[in-house]
Amino acid sequence: MTQDGVRPIRLDGLAYGGDYNPDQWPEETWAEDARLMREAGVNLVSLPVFSWPLLEPREGEYDFAWLDRVVDLLWSQGIRVDLATATATPPAWLVRAHPEVLPVDRNGVRLEFGSRQAYCPSSPVFREHALRLTDAMARRYGDHEALALWHVSNEYGDHVARCWCPESAAHFRRWLQARYGTLDGLNDAWGTSCWGQHYTEWAHIEPPRCATGPINPTQQLDFERFSSDALLELFRAEVDVLREITPNIPVTTNFMSLFRELDYWDFAAAEDVVTDDAYPDPADPAAHVGAALNYGLMRSLKGGQPWLLLEQAPSAVSWRDVNVPKAPGQMRAMSLHAVAHGSDGVMFFQWRQARFGPEKFHSAMLGHRGTASRSYRETAALGRELSALSAVKGTRVRSAVALVVDWDAWWGLSAPDSLPSVRLDWATQARGWHAALFALGQTVDVVRATGPFDAYEIVVVPNLYAMTDEQADALAAYVRGGGTLVVGPFSGVVDHTEKVHDGGAPGPLRALLGVAVDEWWPLPDDAHETLRSGGRAWRAHTWGEWLEVSGDADVVATYGSGDLAGRPAVVRRADGGTAWYLSAVLDHDGLVALFRDVLRGAGVPATPGTTDDVEVVTRTDGATDVTFLLNHGRRTVRLSDLPADSRVLTGPPPADGHVTLGPFDVTVLTHPTTDRPPAVRILTTLTDEKGPSA
Ligand code: GLA
Secondary structure (H helix, E strand, O other), rough: OOOOOOOOOOOOOOOEHHHHHHHHOOOHHHHHHHHHHHHHOOOOOOOOOOOHHHHOOOOOOEOHHHHHHHHHHHHHHEEEEEEEOHHHHHHHHHHHHHHHHHEOOOOOEEEOOOOOOOOOOOHHHHHHHHHHHHHHHHHHHHHHHHHEEOOOOOOOOOOOOOOOOOOHHHHHHHHHHHHHHHHOHHHHOOOOHHHHOOOOOHHOOOOOOOOOOOOOOOHHHHHHHHHHHHHHHHHHHHHHHHHHHHHOOEOHHHHHOOOOOOOOOHHOOOOOEEEEEEOOOOOOOOHHHHHHHHHHHHHOOOOOEEEEEEOOOOOOOOOOOOOOOOOOHHHHHHHHHHOOEEEEEEEEEEOOOOOOOOOOOOOOOEOEEEEEOOHHHHHHHHHHHEEEEEEEEOOOOOOOOEOOOOHHHHHHHOOOOOOOOOOOOOOHHHHHHHHHHHHOOOEEEEEEEOHHHHHHHHEEEEOOEEOHHHHHHHHHHHHHHHOEEEEEOOOOEOOOOOEEEEOOHHHHHHHOOOOOEEEEOOOOOOOEEEEEEEEEEEEEEOEEEEEEEEOOOOOEEEOOOOOOOEEEEEEEEEEOOOEEOOOOEEEEEHHHHHHHHHHHHHOOOOOOHHHOOOOEEEEEEOOOEEEEEEEEEOOOOEOOOOOHHHHHEEOOEEOEEEEEEEOOEEEEEEEEEOOOOOEEEEEEEOOOOOOOOO
């Protein structure tokens, strides 16, 4: 551990490697694997993620001999391990001896063994066995020099994020008791005087199941919170075992990008390094925009500390309806994209392509055709290239804008049956706002609704449906200290118990924003309205609000059509800095136009561009910047206004002050730090090719 309490991953340079499942292969292939890994530049391998039944074939009977040989072999080639605690899937003997370990869905159906992650997060039996294996793994491998990182379980919440079994129900009740203390407290928080829901015994409370009609929204929200906490508890329990035995080895669990089911702020606080599994769809031409937000979240979860892309596909996955491969160069672009956004390495699922099981058609670093496969050639080339980028290790991404992500608001807005409109989707809002900022050349960080915001010139809140006074105070203090804040529709509506704020929305931010919502005005499906701002017209859909505006606020845009015609739609108020409120859902062009005004007002330059396919991201150590110029598209582009005194680390070099990037090409430049990240211009789009050829 370093003096400031950080446990870094024990690796030289950037991490490179992937998941390895040696137990799916005869032992004769292991030596070849280790040799080829080394040749491909691999320095880190994740294993044995799903090997519990081999490590503990019968209760309490361990067999580590095979894993010893694998780890020693890898280390003999200088390859370190991201060692899984192997608790992601309980063995058959455990679920047959204790069937209550299996999870139950909301209809009361117990899910069978036969896939993976077949466990109830609240099961004490599962937990006891998982902790015993964790303990055994830590004692066995804690001192092995190859051990770089602990990989706890795998993708918590994938497959099973919620369980409705009796054990989970009992755990939910204990969680509620700890939260509310008394039944009076719970009855008050849940508003049980509505519809005769009053409770007189803790034992009468159940998780929200299939009921006769709409379910108490606070009960639903608490079940979301509880379910996230139940997995967090399990995670922490394993972390505690590992920290006790191996206090200097960093701990992680692999996240799944912007994932609704788990509050990653809490999970990140319990680990040393944030790691993510990212599978942008190569068939989606805008996948890089979504990925940029996911990566923004990953680097922000621990305050800008580098994170690690722990899984991505070398080419196609096997779990979409149609699994499109990555075009030549696309895997490299997607990998460098993650590095640009703060990942200190690139890892894949998986090393050797499976011959059997549900993932036999999932691409791998070493495809079915072995070293002759395209994926092997591309992964070996990337391994070599990453060694030229080791200077970025530990550096931080530069960003002037932060977007607020809050799981309570997300969960609250997911209540299926008691909202003004179910069409106002939290993730769609967040992604839409981010996409508009992306189009204006912004690299966007993510923050909690309580901050800290000091590092940012602009903070945007696409939606904060549930808003506490603490969150409102932090946002208001940021504006009063000179910041620029933009708040989106249906924010500040309820408190943390789902009770509507007195006086209406946006609740504790009414004074700061200078607006009060008199009535929600959701639009029928397929309806569009126009907003007018000066001579400009912006298209809105899904949502509107009847706003009353205070005298000291400026109306920036009004509704131009429909029932709200002539009424305020976008309002701006100066209060130290500037607070904006947007009451409608704008389409992409409208949002871009609005955010262009916001950026101008805050003095943040919008990078001029002709295509969203190009992205410029800068990492810095404070003295030297590393700027990534990424062409995510299939057209050749020419860029100018490159940073002064730059040197190429990898990719096509500048000529005559320009860089030309073919389909999916990337150039990485290093240069002295500038006041602002370089405002590279996209000069021309040279060709309109269909795509690259191998
Ligand atoms: C997830 C899992 C891996 C593998 C990949 C396939 O990320 O963690 O075990 O199944 O998906 O894409």
